[in-house]
Amino acid sequence: MSDLLPTTQRTLLARVARAQRDGRVPGLVAGVVRDGGLAWHAGRGALPAGAAPDDVQFRIGSITKTVCAVTVLRLRDEGLLDLDDPLERHLPGTPFGDRTIGQLLSHLAGAGAESPGQWWERTPGGSLAELALSDDDRVLPAARRFHYSNLGFGLLGELVAHRRGADWADVARREVLLPLDMTRTSPRPQAPAAAGHAVHPWAELTLPEPEHDAGVMAPAGQLWCTARDLARLGAFLLGDTGGVLSPATVEEMTLPAGIDAASPSWAAYGLGVQVHRVDGVTLVGHGGSMPGFLAGLWVDREEGTGALALGNTTAGLDSGLGPRLLADLRAAEPRIVDAWAPEPCPIDPALLGPWFWGPSPYALRAVPGGLLHLGGLGRPGRSSRFRPGPDGTWVGLDGYFAGETLRITGDHLRLATFVLTRTPYDPAAPVPGGVAASGWSAETASQHADIESKQSLTAG
CATH class of the missing domain: 3.40.710.10 (DD-peptidase/beta-lactamase superfamily)
Structure with a gap:
């Protein structure tokens, strides 16, 4: 039956x-x-x-x-x-x-x-x-x-x-x-x-x-x-x-x-x-x-x-x-999923939460099965799950970063050649290409160009 x-x-x-x-x-x-x-x-x-x-x-x-x-x-x-x-x-x-x-x-x-x-x-x-x-x-x-x-x-x-x-x-x-x-x-x-x-x-x-x-x-x-x-x-x-x-x-x-x-x-x-x-x-x-x-x-x-x-x-x-x-x-007869239950976190919870790839917000989460998940926060983004790898690293299971190695430190994440930081383009982190000394500004690109032009004329 x-x-x-x-x-x-x-x-x-x-x-x-x-x-x-x-x-x-x-x-x-x-x-x-x-x-x-x-x-x-x-x-x-x-x-x-x-x-x-x-x-x-x-x-x-x-x-x-x-x-x-x-x-x-x-x-x-x-x-x-x-x-x-x-x-x-x-x-x-x-x-x-x-x-x-x-x-x-x-x-x-x-x-x-x-x-x-x-x-x-x-x-x-x-x-x-x-x-x-x-x-x-x-x-x-x-x-x-x-x-x-x-x-x-x-x-x-x-x-x-x-x-x-x-x-x-x-x-x-x-x-x-x-x-x-x-x-x-x-x-x-x-x-x-x-x-x-x-x-x-x-x-x-x-x-x-x-x-x-x-x-x-x-x-x-x-x-x-x-x-x-x-x-x-x-x-x-x-x-x-x-x-x-x-x-x-x-x-x-x-x-x-x-x-x-x-x-x-x-x-x-x-x-x-x-x-x-x-x-x-x-x-x-x-x-x-x-x-x-x-x-x-x-x-x-x-x-x-x-x-x-x-x-x-x-x-x-x-x-x-x-x-x-x-x-x-x-x-x-939709499947009735298993009840959620807490489980140990595979890394220090302080390392989870928001990270930024340049200006793009991402979130690092612990997910069931002892895995990590990195994905866009509040907007679409490249997304992958990661399993534990050798020497404290993590290896991409699926998505864009499948097979790639994730390394987690206190102030940045290193994933392939990408560096994610706790704040957008954190100048204290090893951001590829460096971070402009002028920092974030409310001035537009044209205003920056005008200032640079005037500085050039003054110098001349």
Whole structure:
């Protein structure tokens, strides 16, 4: 039984029912994730007879990339590679040897969208050697722009296989799926499983779609999964990592590449996950499509909730179904946050409060979790949280100063090359460029110019 209110369940069911009907999806299963698991689900349309909707396998397409990214990041966390390493160091002999692992994970490596040869999503695949990659598959320079690449994740899967000495699917099952108790997730369908269909654009007719082993391209989109297993992956993205990755690494996955995260709306990519921000809400997850199937998994890490959708149609399922289910849940049953409670201050409280970057007011605050926050005071400004660093320093966690070092003294803050002082341009502090001896004045710039001109004439 779901612990959602009956009115909430009806609202969610109504949305799912309309998505199945309006999208002409032969079979649809959707659900919401809360408190670490599948809190509610519903099945609509034609599903395998006698099967529980949450136990029917569907192809999840590119949500597989999230699992692939986890296998790569496990290697990084074990010290076996670095995200700045060139691919050649770990997977020799490809045209992408100079592109980094991090660029491949975030679709910034300039790799072609698809593998060469026939469309891999509808034809059986082979080995990396059989792809016969060439320089033509390098379609853009590295790190210049986002370019979604299925090929890039095929290469990442091969990297994992090369380092582990085992097929990528076996590594994923052993290191990710089984530890997360995702026992109904597999590279090929295992009954009960939905059959993939295309729906005729102008008639109420369906056509079976092919299913096969994608070979080297499997890490880009081959996995089959149930709603219950997909909910477990959602809980993983919400922070219940089951020891597969550290919570800090999962948070790293969710950081968008090349996007101003202060903007109210944007779409970006992290490390194996898509990151969308709409109307002030940030969602993390991935969409998926393969011939005969569409899927989506999205989580709201702030609310601690997620939503998923699995349908067996090539086109038609509303890609916004998951986010809309989350919006419905947020409106009907908003999260009740934990009560505030005092906690020790990580630095002398006398060092907190107003500071000035030139004439711009900022405030340094202690925030929960033993962190500091520096942000604009009374007006917009560059903003970041900081975690404790070595030797009494602090390191930026996010925002403009992510990765930068903050040093705190009694009369100034030193952050990168910036110096913040207790008063605007404090002449007693080491302000870059110094402070004019004349000090602050009510005179305008033109009055200063007139005085300087008269002084010059008098001197002459």
